[in-house]
Amino acid sequence: MKASPILTSAHKIAIAGLGLIGGSLARRLVDHGRYVIAWNHNERPYAAAEACGIHCVNSLSELIAGKPDILVLATPLVTIPEILKILAPIWHPSVTLSDVGSVKGMVRNQVEAAGLGGYYVGAHPMAGNECSGFEASSSELLNNALWAVTFDDTTQYSRFLTVSDMICQGADNRMIAVDDTTHDACAALISHMPHVVSTALSNQLVDSRNRNIALALSAGSWRDMTRVSLTDPQRTRAMVVEDAHNVESLLRQMATRLNEVADALHTDDQAALTSFFAKADPFRRYKADEKNKASNSQQTISSQTVSSLDLQDDSWREDLLSSARRGEQILAFTTTHQVSIQTRAIA
Amino acid sequence: MKASPILTSAHKIAIAGLGLIGGSLARRLVDHGRYVIAWNHNERPYAAAEACGIHCVNSLSELIAGKPDILVLATPLVTIPEILKILAPIWHPSVTLSDVGSVKGMVRNQVEAAGLGGYYVGAHPMAGNECSGFEASSSELLNNALWAVTFDDTTQYSRFLTVSDMICQGADNRMIAVDDTTHDACAALISHMPHVVSTALSNQLVDSRNRNIALALSAGSWRDMTRVSLTDPQRTRAMVVEDAHNVESLLRQMATRLNEVADALHTDDQAALTSFFAKADPFRRYKADEKNKASNSQQTISSQTVSSLDLQDDSWREDLLSSARRGEQILAFTTTHQVSIQTRAIA
Numbered sequence: 001m002k003a004s005p006i007l008t009s010a011h012k013i014a015i016a017g018l019g020l021i022g023g024s025l026a027r028r029l030v031d032h033g034r035y036v037i038a039w040n041h042n043e044r045p046y047a048a049a050e051a052c053g054i055h056c057v058n059s060l061s062e063l064i065a066g067k068p069d070i071l072v073l074a075t076p077l078v079t080i081p082e083i084l085k086i087l088a089p090i091w092h093p094s095v096t097l098s099d100v101g102s103v104k105g106m107v108r109n110q111v112e113a114a115g116l117g118g119y120y121v122g123a124h125p126m127a128g129n130e131c132s133g134f135e136a137s138s139s140e141l142l143n144n145a146l147w148a149v150t151f152d153d154t155t156q157y158s159r160f161l162t163v164s165d166m167i168c169q170g171a172d173n174r175m176i177a178v179d180d181t182t183h184d185a186c187a188a189l190i191s192h193m194p195h196v197v198s199t200a201l202s203n204q205l206v207d208s209r210n211r212n213i214a215l216a217l218s219a220g221s222w223r224d225m226t227r228v229s230l231t232d233p234q235r236t237r238a239m240v241v242e243d244a245h246n247v248e249s250l251l252r253q254m255a256t257r258l259n260e261v262a263d264a265l266h267t268d269d270q271a272a273l274t275s276f277f278a279k280a281d282p283f284r285r286y287k288a289d290e291k292n293k294a295s296n297s298q299q300t301i302s303s304q305t306v307s308s309l310d311l312q313d314d315s316w317r318e319d320l321l322s323s324a325r326r327g328e329q330i331l332a333f334t335t336t337h338q339v340s341i342q343t344r345a346i347a
Numbered sequence: 348m349k350a351s352p353i354l355t356s357a358h359k360i361a362i363a364g365l366g367l368i369g370g371s372l373a374r375r376l377v378d379h380g381r382y383v384i385a386w387n388h389n390e391r392p393y394a395a396a397e398a399c400g401i402h403c404v405n406s407l408s409e410l411i412a413g414k415p416d417i418l419v420l421a422t423p424l425v426t427i428p429e430i431l432k433i434l435a436p437i438w439h440p441s442v443t444l445s446d447v448g449s450v451k452g453m454v455r456n457q458v459e460a461a462g463l464g465g466y467y468v469g470a471h472p473m474a475g476n477e478c479s480g481f482e483a484s485s486s487e488l489l490n491n492a493l494w495a496v497t498f499d500d501t502t503q504y505s506r507f508l509t510v511s512d513m514i515c516q517g518a519d520n521r522m523i524a525v526d527d528t529t530h531d532a533c534a535a536l537i538s539h540m541p542h543v544v545s546t547a548l549s550n551q552l553v554d555s556r557n558r559n560i561a562l563a564l565s566a567g568s569w570r571d572m573t574r575v576s577l578t579d580p581q582r583t584r585a586m587v588v589e590d591a592h593n594v595e596s597l598l599r600q601m602a603t604r605l606n607e608v609a610d611a612l613h614t615d616d617q618a619a620l621t622s623f624f625a626k627a628d629p630f631r632r633y634k635a636d637e638k639n640k641a642s643n644s645q646q647t648i649s650s651q652t653v654s655s656l657d658l659q660d661d662s663w664r665e666d667l668l669s670s671a672r673r674g675e676q677i678l679a680f681t682t683t684h685q686v687s688i689q690t691r692a693i694a
Contacts, residue, residue: 126564146563176563186561190569194548198572200604201541202627204597205693212674212692214533215633216493216523217473222537224571225545230631233624241620244612250551251609255602257547262598265591273588277580280549284577286562327559345559346552 004336009158010166011035014068014095016060016083018045021100021125022074023137025171026054031139034170039063041075045134064090070166072123073099077242080107084114091116096159098123098166102187103242104150104180121163122150122180125173146329147175150183151317160316164333174329174342177320188246195236196251198229286346304342311337351683356505357513358382361415361442363407363430365392368447368472369421370484372518373401378486381517386410388422392481411437417513419470420446424589427454431461438463443506445470445513449534450589451497451527468510469497469527472520493676494522497530498664507663511680521676521689524667535593542583543598545576633693651689658684 011034015026018040026036030053037055039062040046046056057063060083063071071087073080080099087097097119101107104122111120127145129136147167151160160177167175178186205211205226228236240247257276264272293304309328311319316337323330327345334340358381362373365387373383377400384402386409387393393403404410407430410418418434420427427448434444444466448454451469458467474492476483494514498507507524514522525533552558552573575583587594604623611619640651656675658666663684670677674692681687 124564126566128566148560148564176560178560182557182560183564186555186557186564189552189555189557189561190565193551194568194572196608197544197548197605198568199624199627200601200608201544202630203604203623204540204601205536206626206629208533208536210529210533210536210672213495213523213525213529213671214536215693216671216674216676216691217471217495217530217533218537219473219475221541221545221575224574225541226630227571228568229627230634233627233631237620237624240612244615248609248612251605251612254547254551255605255609257550258544258598258602258605261543261547262595262602265587265595265598268591273584276550277546277584279553280546280576280580282553283549283573284580287577324560324563325557327563329563344563346562 008165008169009162010069010170012037012066012068013166013170014038014063014066014071015054016063016071016073017041017075018049018054018056018134018137019074019076020128020132020134020137020141022072023049023134024127024139024141025072025074025100025125027052027137028139028142028172029166029170030054032170032172034166037063037066037068040134041079048134060086061090064092064095067092068095069162070096070098072166073097073101077101077103077107078238081110081114084110084116088114088116091119093119095119096121096162098163100125102239104148104183106242108150108152108180117154118156119159121155121159122183123163123167124148124150124183125167142171142173145171145173147171147173148183149175149177150180151177151320152180153317155317157313157316161333161336164330168330168332174331176324176329177317178324179317179321182321182324184243185246188243188250192240192243192247193250193254195228195231196240196247197254198226199233199236202226202229282346289347290344306331306340306342308334309339309341311339313337355512355516356509357416357517359384359413359415360513360517361385361410361413361418362401363410363418363420364388364422365396365401365403365481365484366421366423367475367479367481367484367488369419370396370481371474371486371488372419372421372447372472374399374484375486375489375519376513376517377401379517379519381513384410384413384415387481388426395481407433408437411439411442414439415442416509417443417445419513420444420448424448424450424454428457428461431457431463435461435463438466440466442466443468443509445510447472449586451495451530453589455497455499455527464501465503466506468502468506469530470510470514471495471497471530472514489518489520492518492520494518494520495530496522496524497527498524498667499527500664502664504660504663508680508683511677515677515679521678523671523676524664525671526664526668529668529671531590532593535590535597539587539590539594540597540601542575542578543587543594544601545573546580546583549573549576629693636694637691653678653687653689655681656686656688658686660684 015038125147327343328341330339362385472494675688677686
């Protein structure tokens with residue numbers, strides 16, 4: 001296939017679930033001129049949603065009957081198998097299936113089990129807050145959001161383009177594209193495993209006979225490191241169990257790192273301690289650089305270097321994964337086989 | 348000794364070091380009517396300090412010659428042995444020695460090595476920010492501050508009362524009193540060990556080939572848990588090494604906790620996972636309770652229950668340590684042998 005000018009390939013978008021993320025996406029797509037139809041498991045937000053220009057329907061079959069370009073599952077993760085069971089027998093092959101779930105391997109397995117694997121391209125927007133429900137949703141929640149779009153070896157490039165169009169043009173957001181395994185390993189590294197570590201810190205306090213003294217002496221470092229341990233433990237447990245394999249491996253690696261520092265303190269191995277504390281320097285430089293950019297704000301965002309990347313039909317998956325590993329984020333598809341990118345990378 | 352009405356026993360206070368903490372303490376004591384004399388290793392802040400009512404002198408021997416009730420060391424920890432060497436031969440027995448260092452066992456060892464152990468009562472105010480120097484200091488930095496006052500088996504009760512008077516009446520702050528070992532173990536638990544854990548998390552990212560993808564997906568939990576890893580690694584290393592024994596032990600315990608969760612994930616041991624995530628519940632309830640109190644603010648602070656605790660001449664150390672373990676904080680000495688207290692405890 002030759003590169004072609006990009007056309008709007010996701011004009012009509014169906015959204016199942018008008019919660020915080022589904023509602024925000026629906027509002028934002030409407031704001032950018034897309035036709036949005038939506039369904040929710042109850043009708044409570046329909047009047048408010050209709051007032052925002054979202055066309056609400058009463059059943060999943062009505063969503064499919066509307067022949068959208070994409071149907072986005074934006075219901076809680078636990079409801080997805082049930083919804084897929086309803087959708088499978090009424091699916092129309094022209095519709096691309098996507099979702100906004102925070103784990104991708106598990107959702108793909110469920111989609112494949114329902115026989116819809118051939119229509120699926122996963123997606124995960126980095127956005128959210130402590131609230132929930134359509135009343136908490138807003139187009140602005142997705143301002144400057146980055147999405148991870150996920151593929152496997154069977155993903156059709158045309159469907160990948162359709163989901164990318166919804167994100168880059170429809171929602172005016174950035175994206176990276178990676179395989180499910182990489183996505184879930186990264187989510188474990190920067191969220192699921194740290195949730196366990198934070199809880200272990202809180203447990204260490206609770207188990208101490210000096211817990212009230214320690215708390216009295218505690219300041220910002222303790223507050224920041226235990227904040228995520230305060231979130232609903234049932235939800236955290238579910239998140240960790242859904243990504244068990246990755247979290248297990250990362251926890252063992254973290255335990256090894258902590259024992260190595262303990263050993264270095266025991267033997268007063270100054271070289272090992274220096275090396276341990278210096279290792280994070282590239283991350284420190286990255287954060288200092290981000291802070292500088294933020295303080296220069298507007299000017300720098302527009303003046304950041306934009307370059308382009310060509311995608312080949314036979315290697316687009318590897319091209320995109322390598323690009324994401326280099327810290328490149330996709331701003332837009334300039335043709336069907338070329339993207340404009342900006343880089344945010346650890347040096 | 349019988350309980351007697353409390354008198355101001357720390358009227359004249361000498362402060363060595365007019366940095367962020369020393370400067371803030373000096374300003375605050377002046378605000379509360381105490382006579383403050385101060386020395387700094389250079390004269391830069393003297394004009395500003397004099398303008399605040401702080402009487403500046405040119406040498407440590409002038410500080411001692413002024414016969415203060417207390418001399419507070421507020422210079423960086425590394426300078427303390429050198430300053431003690433100067434102070435030891437000119438010390439006057441009526442002066443009580445104190446400090447504001449964040450580790451207490453090490454300072455006491457240095458004080459004893461200098462032959463000043465009999466005059467010493469350690470102190471550590473929970474206050475600070477990212478700045479340094481007299482120009483960054485302010486009386487308000489110590490608003491609502493809690494101090495840890497530390498003792499050992501040889502600490503004289505009258506000197507303990509003098510330092511307590513400086514804190515409770517002189518600085519209008521709260522305090523707890525604990526032995527050095529307990530203080531340093533608690534500081535390791537809520538600060539030194541978590542700094543290592545935070546750095547280990549950042550190292551885990553830096554070591555990953557997917558580091559830029561993981562960073563792109565990262566949000567608030569990652570930001571909060573790695574914030575303290577961004578602080579100057581040399582300073583963090585020094586802090587950890589000064590409290591090596593405690594940090595080593597806590598890191599091994601944390602590693603064991605993380606490996607136990609990894610094992611539970613490996614064997615899908617739901618009971619172990621439930622137990623792990625539930626263990627932090629008392630801390631979650633404490634934080635929720637603190638948040639409620641904060642939102643009721645003014646009203647609740649005054650309406651919190653104040654009770655009293657009697658201190659015995661033969662058991663005041665154990666009385667105060669047990670009180671601190673129960674989460675009681677000392678508001679004031681109502682007599683020489685009775686304190687008023689408020690409780691902030693994990694239920």
